[in-house]
Amino acid sequence: MIRYAYIIPFLPLLSFFINIAVGKRLPRKGDWLCLGTIAIGLAMSIGIFYEVFRAYDPNFRYHVVFPWLTIGDRAVFNTGILIDNVTAVMLLVVTIVSTLVHLFSIGYMHGDPRYSRYFAYLSIFSFSMLGLVLAESFLFIYIFWELVGLSSYLLIGFWFEKKSASDAGKKAFIVNRVGDFGFLIGILIIYATCGVLGYDQVFLAIGEGKLSGTLLTLAGIGVFCGAIGKSAQFPLHVWLPDAMEGPTPVSALIHAATMVAAGVYLVGRVYPMFTPDAFLFIAYFGLITLFITASIALAQNDIKKVLAYSTCSQLGYMIMGLGVGGYTAGLAHLTTHAAFKACLFLGSGSVIHAVHSQDIQEMGGLRKKMPITFATFLIATLAISGVPGFSGFYSKDMILGAALEFGMKSANPLHMIFFIGALFTAGLTAFYMFRLVILTFFGAPKDHHKFDHAHESPPSMWVPLVILAGLSFSFWYSGWFGTLVQKPKSVANLAGISAPAKVATMEHAAVMAPAHAEPSAAAHGEAATHRESTRDASRGSAPGKGEHGQAPPHGTSAPAGTPHSTGPAAHGESNDEASHIAHTAHSYAMYSSVAVGTLGIFLAFVVYSFGWINPDRVMNAVKPLHTFLQNKWYFDELYEATVVDGSKALSRGLAWFDNNVVDGLVNLSAQLGVFASFLVGKFDDYVVDGAVNGLASATTGSGSLLRRLQTGKLYHYVFVLAGGALIIFLIKAF
Amino acid sequence: MTLDKLLVIAAALFCCGLYTVMTRRNAVAVLMGVELILNATNINFVAFSFFLNRVMGGQIFAVFVIVLAAAEAAVALAIFLRMFSTTGTVEVDAADQLKG
Numbered sequence: 090m091i092r093y094a095y096i097i098p099f100l101p102l103l104s105f106f107i108n109i110a111v112g113k114r115l116p117r118k119g120d121w122l123c124l125g126t127i128a129i130g131l132a133m134s135i136g137i138f139y140e141v142f143r144a145y146d147p148n149f150r151y152h153v154v155f156p157w158l159t160i161g162d163r164a165v166f167n168t169g170i171l172i173d174n175v176t177a178v179m180l181l182v183v184t185i186v187s188t189l190v191h192l193f194s195i196g197y198m199h200g201d202p203r204y205s206r207y208f209a210y211l212s213i214f215s216f217s218m219l220g221l222v223l224a225e226s227f228l229f230i231y232i233f234w235e236l237v238g239l240s241s242y243l244l245i246g247f248w249f250e251k252k253s254a255s256d257a258g259k260k261a262f263i264v265n266r267v268g269d270f271g272f273l274i275g276i277l278i279i280y281a282t283c284g285v286l287g288y289d290q291v292f293l294a295i296g297e298g299k300l301s302g303t304l305l306t307l308a309g310i311g312v313f314c315g316a317i318g319k320s321a322q323f324p325l326h327v328w329l330p331d332a333m334e335g336p337t338p339v340s341a342l343i344h345a346a347t348m349v350a351a352g353v354y355l356v357g358r359v360y361p362m363f364t365p366d367a368f369l370f371i372a373y374f375g376l377i378t379l380f381i382t383a384s385i386a387l388a389q390n391d392i393k394k395v396l397a398y399s400t401c402s403q404l405g406y407m408i409m410g411l412g413v414g415g416y417t418a419g420l421a422h423l424t425t426h427a428a429f430k431a432c433l434f435l436g437s438g439s440v441i442h443a444v445h446s447q448d449i450q451e452m453g454g455l456r457k458k459m460p461i462t463f464a465t466f467l468i469a470t471l472a473i474s475g476v477p478g479f480s481g482f483y484s485k486d487m488i489l490g491a492a493l494e495f496g497m498k499s500a501n502p503l504h505m506i507f508f509i510g511a512l513f514t515a516g517l518t519a520f521y522m523f524r525l526v527i528l529t530f531f532g533a534p535k536d537h538h539k540f541d542h543a544h545e546s547p548p549s550m551w552v553p554l555v556i557l558a559g560l561s562f563s564f565w566y567s568g569w570f571g572t573l574v575q576k577p578k579s580v581a582n583l584a585g586i587s588a589p590a591k592v593a594t595m596e597h598a599a600v601m602a603p604a605h606a607e608p609s610a611a612a613h614g615e616a617a618t619h620r621e622s623t624r625d626a627s628r629g630s631a632p633g634k635g636e637h638g639q640a641p642p643h644g645t646s647a648p649a650g651t652p653h654s655t656g657p658a659a660h661g662e663s664n665d666e667a668s669h670i671a672h673t674a675h676s677y678a679m680y681s682s683v684a685v686g687t688l689g690i691f692l693a694f695v696v697y698s699f700g701w702i703n704p705d706r707v708m709n710a711v712k713p714l715h716t717f718l719q720n721k722w723y724f725d726e727l728y729e730a731t732v733v734d735g736s737k738a739l740s741r742g743l744a745w746f747d748n749n750v751v752d753g754l755v756n757l758s759a760q761l762g763v764f765a766s767f768l769v770g771k772f773d774d775y776v777v778d779g780a781v782n783g784l785a786s787a788t789t790g791s792g793s794l795l796r797r798l799q800t801g802k803l804y805h806y807v808f809v810l811a812g813g814a815l816i817i818f819l820i821k822a823f
Numbered sequence: 824m825t826l827d828k829l830l831v832i833a834a835a836l837f838c839c840g841l842y843t844v845m846t847r848r849n850a851v852a853v854l855m856g857v858e859l860i861l862n863a864t865n866i867n868f869v870a871f872s873f874f875l876n877r878v879m880g881g882q883i884f885a886v887f888v889i890v891l892a893a894a895e896a897a898v899a900l901a902i903f904l905r906m907f908s909t910t911g912t913v914e915v916d917a918a919d920q921l922k923g
Contacts, residue, residue: 804844
């Protein structure tokens, strides 16, 4: 199955072309075609995942490369696919959510005038996202990265008759471009120094020291800028809430589960190339994002806006988790979040479909009217709040543990802020999510007209909800995920990097042995492919490590390629100590996250359900803060005042420059040209024509003089002849 | 009779011819002057041939010149006839259409 993996992205591409061309004339406007292709993709992804899972090998790799573009004889750009455990999981996530969203859309978009085009757009998005997941080089991930941005733009602005929707589409596209530019710079740095773009080749080149030090940090930050844009991290998070103008299933597919996760996936994909400084940068941006956006979510009243800000916040968790060294944690949260957030968004779509409103202050009491939606929404909310037994608990706990471990091991006490901030925000998350649930589903209906009109959605809408809610339990993920998805070995050359940062970031890494290629007997040996299947991750490390799979510190903190010459005995103690710290950190993180989550849920019930505290009184007490949060920290106003107005002012300045200076220069040169032509004309008239005429009149004059010699009288000629002869005779004679 | 005397006679004859050509207006008279010049040349040819070379080349050349003079006279007289019939005169002054 895995050798047919390249087919998966092309199936939606095919249905895109068919649907965009003749979709309107197909029966049911072609929705079955798009759903069918993505469902085949899902089946194939399940097959691939089954193969990967059966191998149960942390170092599983399936890598096909063939040359794509050759410029001269030096620059060769390859294409191909790379499937390792993370890719297999991502494939599954993308195809599951995508299939369910296709299914949900059949009900949700029913009767839309551009129904077939909507499905075509969904297909092109699926194509881009699957291509992005399967890409094996920076070049191709960038290409699909932009395609994903394009399809996001198309889908956000799908109802472009609404000005807000078309504006949101443009905003998303432009804001993403800012991040993508950083990504491009990062890629260019890599290409300029390494000369290659395939992940493996680049990591190899970095390991050889072709790219190191500050430039490597810059390249990492540049690549991370792409993630900032796509994953809606501070300061580019502003596009995601506006993107909720798109159809709700789109919000679930693109702006909750898959596309926004692409940034996280990218960071995970290029994980080995980040330096400790770059990791710190990443972690800080994640922390800032998760706190700011969670605080904004507290004060929003639009059901989708709350979910959008919570998505930003959860993405911040993932990014921060990756930044503090929790590779497995970040990717686990990406996976679990995709399921429960898609469930929440589709649930909100179901609610919006029922009451035709997005304002949670007009809802309430929907629990009885929409039992299935309520139950699934509640399960997903419990998951995002981090209640034990649900998937969010599993992954968020890992992130908190990684953050605490990072803080405990770091020499800088300030780094505890990652754990504290994330823990506090976990409480906020539980609070605002339960505020949302309580205001929507509990209590008395606030708008009776809308309440009476509400009804449970059709099966094509609630079936995806049930499936996604089913995937929000933790038993689906625990165990194998931590084993299969393990932190790759860093290739960044650590020489010259300050010691504390090195130890702090690298020491607790669950690192694999160097992945030597070991051709498997079962390799699908196409001539142009090579498959690497390496086994036995821990072969190069000392046995008997902690259950989190820690390697001895010297295996991780040392520069790549340093031989294990010091021997395990010398480091046995620190190994135990590191393992101990990790254990302590993870258990503290678990208890505290459960406590904080419960507190948040309890507070939400206290305020919004039991009525022990009147929320309006609290709001009035902290009025300025509430206004501040409700206005989203005034980010839009800030950007309007600085970036937008700044660009406008700059444009005006440039227009003035163009009108006066540039046009002035052009006009001046025109004037000069006219003047020069005048001079040249005069020169022509007098000098050139004068010479010509002068020659003519000189000829005439000399002719009129000489014609007198031609008398026509014969005897004159004879006289001259004789005279000449006489003169010659005289000259000769004397 | 010596070469000198013959050359003097030839030169005198040549001068007479030249003078005739230069002074006469009548085309037939001019032609007669030309004949004098040609005959002066003939005397020179024969004299040089006789006294210096002792070969018959000069005499033969003189015979050619006589033939040439006859041909010339024929052509020239034909031209004069055409001229007379066109302009009514054989004065050479009248034939000055090529005057500059």
